[in-house]
Amino acid sequence: MANIMTQVSLVSTNDRQKGVSSSINSLGINPVKNKDVLIKPNFNTADTTPGSTHNDTLVALVQEIWKMGASSVSVGERSYPPTRGVMEAKGILPLLEKLDVNVIDFDDLNAKDWLAFKPEGSHWQNGFRIARPIIESECLISTGCLKTHQFGGVFTMSLKLHVGVVPTTRHGYGYMAELHGSPHQCKLIAEINQPFKPDLIVLDGIDAFVDGGPATGTVARGDVFIASTDRVAIDAVGVAILKFLGSNKQIMDRKIFHQEQIARAAEIGLGVSSPENINIISADDESIDYRNGIADILMESGT
DSSP states (O other), X not given: OTTOOEEEEEEEOSOHHHHHHHHHHTTTOOSOTTSEEEEEOOOSSOOSTTSSOOHHHHHHHHHHHHHTTOSEEEEEEOOSSOHHHHHHHHTOHHHHHHTTOEEEEGGGOOGGGEEEEOOTTOSSSSOEEEEHHHHTOSEEEEEEEEEEETTTTEEESHHHHGGGGSOXXXXXXXXXXXXXXXXXXXXXXXXXXXXOOOSXXXXXXXXXXXXXXXXXXXXXXXXXXXXXXXXXXXXXXXXXXXXXHOOOHHHHTSOGGGSHHHHHHHHTTSSOSSGGGEEEEESSGGGHHHHHHHHHHHHHHOO
């Protein structure tokens, strides 16, 4: 995808409803119309945002998807503690019920609904398995947070979000133990993303972890939402925002496209391969200065 230009919309806001609607509408696309939509949030734990997807963000996203003409809306997730407990702790289940959203708890999937993949050149010892609803989704939308990751991932945005589509030991093999014990952890994160492609990614950066993470960390106000159809592009812009906010050495001292998650994802064709192929678009006049600052960092620190 080296020669393909991709768009990342950016809106400067502290309002999650505006952030969701403006970031999506600025892209000028509608991938959900007449589709059965599956949303993958960041519910690894029930920790306060950016430890997990803010309830207001998920509600606003569901409302926007219905407005755009979706046939049905589901939320699918596999958390680190039992998923149902995380959702209950967040208080999201009654909100989703009111919005006519089907909840798919990946913990409840049968063995046959975890599909095996072993991509060529993969750093996984024996490949990995992906939840069937992700693979068979008619329209997949991913929504993550803006944060660093202190346990070897460096950052967790759209690529790292999809670790939650791989099973835990509750379903047999310890994929998470292999992931966190591997010297190639960031490459493994990228490779999880090979068997599927989200139709849209929306990232909430109103609050960000600039150190620590993924559950708790040092919080900074990003006051931004970004959206794209390209996981590499949105993570690259996300890392540029962390640089703008002031982050840890692993973020500040490394070129964006030298980050292993991004470099490996670009290498295996998941998205753009350089900052020159990313067009950051401002959602409104109030976002232009923010957009220009991030675009400058992306170009200066990209490669």
